[in-house]
Amino acid sequence: MRRARPRLAVAEVLPSPLNTLPFRGTMPSGRWGRIGAMVANSSYLDFTSYGTIPASVTDPATAYGLTNTQPVTGNAHITVAVVLNRANDPTALLNADWGTRQATLAQMQANGTLWTTYGADTGTFNTVKTQLGGIGTVLGDETGTGGYVTSAASRTIWVSLDAAGFQTLFGTPLMKGAAFGGAYEQLYWNGDLSLPASIASSTAGLWFDYGMDPATSALTSSTVALPQGAQSPGNQSTSATELYPQDIAALYNFPLSGPAHQTGTLALIEIGIGDALNPTIPGPSFQSRLQAYLATAGVPGSGAYYVQNSANERYNADNADERSLDVGVVSAIVPNSLIGLYVGSGDTVYTAYQTAIWDQQNNPAVISSSWSDGLSFAPGSPFATAYRELFVDAALRGISVFNDAFDGGSGNETGTGLTNLFTGSMSSYAMVVGGTSVSTLAAAQTDSTLAGVVLAAQQGDLATLWQMVRGGLTAWPVGAGQLEPFIETVWNQYVLSGSRLFPGYGENFATSGGVDTTQATPGYQTAFGLTPTDADPSHGVGRGAPDVSALSQGNMGYLLPGSNMLGVYPNGGTSAATPFWAALATEFNAIFKDQGLPNLGYSNDLYYIAAAIAPASFNDITAGNNVSTFIPGSTYTSPQLGGISATGLGYAAGQGYDLTTGLGSPNGLLLARALSSIAHAELYYDLTPVLENAGAPSSGASAGWSSTADQSLLFQSSLSHAGEWSLSLGSATYSFAGNAASPYAWTSALAQQSLQSDFSPTLVTLFDGYGQGQIVQTGVAAGTPLALSVSGTPATSHQAALTADYGFVDFVSGDGLSSVEVARPLAVATTANGANDADAVVRLRQNGVNDVSVMFYKVADYAGTVDGLAPGQAGYAEAAAAHAYSTISGQTTVSGSGYGAYSQTELAHVNAGDLIAMKLTSNGETYWAFASGNETVNGQHVAHLWSYGLNTWGWEDLYGGGDHDYNDLIVQLDFTSASGSHLLV
Incomplete structure (x- = not known):
């Protein structure tokens, strides 16, 4: 396994305002003869070591234990980027919905205003560039010559400074000292930097092209005893599975078969290595070796690639191993993609990022980085x-960035005793990827930590199978195929035997993940209802990481080329999971292009919306942890670190989003369908949300909700225990003695998972007959205030901003265990590109024994009227039949295929914005999506339909409400997958 970065440990940073650097005083500025402005938070330790040493330590020489310290003299040079202010702040645009963002960026790019708006002022750029050229040597240009991008659009001017130039520009001498007993010489400076006032007023940030570890020391003395044995389940198989990347992609249901499709350009950050090979081992070219690997893997493809800034590459076995890993993963999954290897200056990851982002010749649509500059820059610092x-530039350039979470567990191989992240890579404009371990049944059977799970699953234990299905299980586990995924857990291979940790906390054997408390929680996470909180709550909340995850290693590994691109060996880490996700995003872009959509670009919000409205898009990993924090000590021995003591801080997997695996690992096809649906909806439709909150819609407040239209609404209670829930509509309040939902009542995730053609009918019928809670359906007038309570306490909705446009809002009790969903019983046809006369895919999964069929028909409004007739009125059935859709084979009804079976067809002639309702026929009885058209029990019309998320519903097929399981026929309408070349059908 490879380190996911140069060996640098890091904390994290907040961005400074985009106007000017804060000043703390003035001083003469050398040869300029002007007053210089002190730059706040610009000390050397602000650059390298925020949060990794006590705040009381301010002297770099003390922090690093440097000896023989003295000013630098002679011809030594250091290179610095001066990053200017943007002409305008793009935050509002980037916080807009994806559709608005993409349309605006495309228009600005087309009319040539994008970088005059969001780059530096051209006059200011030229003035500062001239001034800096008088102090040192300006490097680079807009093409990134030499690994340095200098341009008004990038707002960056790179300048090489000798010692005299450093003091002239920054008002302080450049220092040096001997580190690690003289093993190497370290450059630094004392105190804060200053800049000439004429430059400072235009400057937003600084970056030194100088790689360095942070200084570290123990920040806690609180230690814990670790349990003996494996520290996390699912990573200890004695028969681990080893597969080529494209075969692992198939396990995750990737939507495209790589060799059959042309995919776009994908950039890999390969600092300092590029395509360099070991010069002492003669052999064929890098291209030939890559093609040989693909041939061995059985993948037809060109293996085309290019190197940016190849003059700066040099062979290093560690970097080469990482390079070969990245190239092997993406080339095997998207072999028709052009792969770019970005070397940058060869000294920091920063320059490799920048040259990839600003490559306007190859224009990569996706960037994958398994490297991070490990410095821990201070919040508010120019370095932060x-x-x-950088990542804002990537978002404005329409590039999707995937960064790895790293491989050092919660401690990130940094001995402070606290949790750590490489926060330079934690930008909210990048997708952060965590790591899992995937066990086949064969691997699980030889993993002692999974013995109980294997036994329970094979004995048909419902609780075990229920959780495994949510984790992605699609096949009955008894006699499952040798390569069938069985269970996915957090990647954590640490094992304690006696007092010895092996592998140890100083090695890459567990996914990192946690909370970057130095930046605010991104809007897409708060909209998802998250408040990511550090393992030590006193450290606060912030940006949660990772966002998503995928196989890293453990009980399954990737078969990849060796460091010199020769041979095939098992490898992995989040360094593999990250290009794996980048390859998936490249497939998404190919699908989007086929459907007439722009590239995904910056699209983190779309993934969180997909998780909220189409949860089956992600496999939910619920077992394992990433605990690995430590300080120097004598309790345990750890290879590479020597004696350590454990502090026990970290994070565990759990249901839903967690700080080890994020939203989960991908179900590639289901995620592609969800992203496609969301993208078309945001670009081409102004959807009417089911509810709105005039007060604070993003807060999920219990008050202030109202109906947006005259509409029929479903109120679906899912209570953890029997109890009262109430609904307030206007001045009236209705109370219900709610039944507890069965623990195995179907969820949106299960309903959507069942609509896969290869989903086991045995798993479908296993969970038949488990009742939901209570369902009430009624008409609600536009503007009617609405509130919900569970057990007398107001229920709140924290995901309404993500789901309301898609026809439902979940109101959750204070303890999070009960909910009431408010949903529409019909679909809005958000066809691809807003097209009329389109085909819509219909997917059915039958879980009832009766013969059933469903008719789809067009209604005039959200209340379900047809030709002026409301559901239940005389003549409604005839009117509905007259507005029925036909399938592409000419049928006006679609039948289920039998108990447990899956079927699929397409409706023809669907127009953009059509409102589509359903009628079910079962056992000679007819049931409508609108309860007012159905039979009555105890004087109340019976609702037969239950909402399961994105255009997905479940029917109860028995008269009077039956067993209330609402899964006798699961129905889904998909309005975009049939567009283009039908890649998602």
């Missing part, structure tokens, strides 16, 4: 601003 703004 410079680094963060």
Whole structure:
């Protein structure tokens, strides 16, 4: 396994304001003869070691234990980027919905205003560039010559400074000292930097092209005893599975078969290595070796690639191993993609990022990085601003960035005793990827930590199978195929035997993940209802990481080329999971292009919306942890670190989003369908949300909700225990003695998972007959205030901003165990590109024994009227039949295929914005999506339909409400997958 970065440990940073650097005083500025402005938070330790040493330590020489310290003299040079202010702040645009963002960026790019708006002022750029050229040597240009991008659009001017130039520009001498007993010489400076006032007023950030570890020391003395044995389940198989990347992609249901499709350009950050090979081992070219690997893997493809800044590459076995890993993963999954290897200056990851982002010749649509500059820059520092703004540039350039979470567990191989992240890579404009371990049944059977799970599953234990299905299980586990995924857990291979950790906390054997408390929680996470909180709550909340995850290693590994691109060996880490996700995004872009959509670009919000409205898009990993925090000590021995003591801080997997695996691992096809649906909806439709909150819609407040239209609404209670829930509509309040939902009542995730053609009918019928809670359906007038309570306490909705446009809002009790969903019983036809006369895919999964069929018909409004007739009125059935859709084979009804079976067809002639309702026929009885058209029990019309998320519903097929399981026929309408070349059908 490879380190996911140069060996640098890091904390994290907040971006500075985009106007000017804060000043703390003035001083003469050398040869300029002007007053210089002190730059706040610009000390050397602000650059390298925020949060990794006590705040009381301010002297770099003390922090690093440097000896023989003295000013630098002679011809030594250091290179710095001066990053200027943007002409305008793009935050509002980037916080807009994806559709608005993409349309605006495309228009600005087309009319040539994008970078005059969001780059530097051209006059200011030229002035500062001239001034810097008088102090040192300006490097690079807009093409990134030499690994340095200098341009008004990037707002960056790179300048090489000798010792005299450093003091002239920054008002302080450049220092040096001997580190690690003289093993190497370290450059630094004392105190804060200053800049000439004329430059400072235009400057937002600074970055030094100088790689360095942070200084570290123990920040806690609280230790814990670790349990003996494996520290996390699912990573200890004695018969681990080893597969080529494209075969692992198939396990995750990737939507495209790589060799059959042309995919776009994908950039890999390969600092300092590029395509360099070991010069002492003669052999064929890198291209030939790559093609040989693909041939061995059985993948037809060109293996086309290019190197940016190849003059800066040099062979290093560690970097080469990482390079070969990245190239092997993406080339095997998307072999028709052009792969770019970005070397940058060869000294920091920053320059490799920047040259990839600003490559306007190859224009990569996706960037994957398994490297991070490991410095821990301070919040509000110019270094933090410079680094963060790189990813803003990527977002404005329409590039999707995937960064790895790293492989050092919660401690990130940094001996402070606290949790750590490489926060330079934690930008909210990048997708952060965590790691899992995937066990086949064969691997699980030889993993002692999974013995109980294997036994329970094979004995048909419902609780075990229920959780495994949510984790992605699609096949009955008894006699499952040798390569069938059985269970996915957090990647954590640490094992304690006696007092010895092996592998140890100083090695890459567990996914990192946690909370970057130095930046705010991104809007897409708060909209998802998250408040990511550090393992030590006193450290606060912030940006949660990772966002998503995928196989890293453990009980399954990737078969990849060796460091010199020769041979095939098992490898992995989040370094593999990250290009794996980048390859998937490249497939998404190919699908989007086929459907007439723009590239995904910056699209983190779309993934969180997909998780909210189509949860089957992600496999939910619920077992394992990433605990690995430590300080120097004598309790345990750890290879590479020697004696350590454990502090026990970290994170565990759990249901839903967690700080080890994020939203989960992908179901590639289901995620592609969800992203496609969301993208078309945001670009081409102004959807009417089911509810709105005039007060604070993003807060999920219990008050202030109202109906947006005259509409029929479903109120679906899912209570953890029997109890009262109430609904307030206007001045009236209705109370219900709610029944507890069965623990195995179907969820949106299960309903959507069942609509896969290869989903086991045995798993479908296993969970038949488990009742939901209570369902009430009624008409609600536009503007009617609405509130819900569970057990007398107001229920709140924290995902309404993500789901309301898609026809439902979940109101959750204070303890999070009960909910009431408010949903529409019909679909809005958000056809691809807003097209009329389109085909819509219909997917059915039958879980009832009766013969059933469903008719789809067009209604005039959200209340379900047809030709002026409301559901239940005389003549409604005839009117509905007259507006029925036909399938592409000419049928006006679609039948289920039998108990447990899956079927699929397409409706023809669907127009953009059509409102589509359903009628079910079962056992000679007819049931409508609108309860007012159905039979009555105890004087109340019976609702037969239950909402299961994105255009997905479940029917109860028995008169009077039957067993209330609402899964006798699961129905889904998909309005975009049939567009283009039908890649998602």
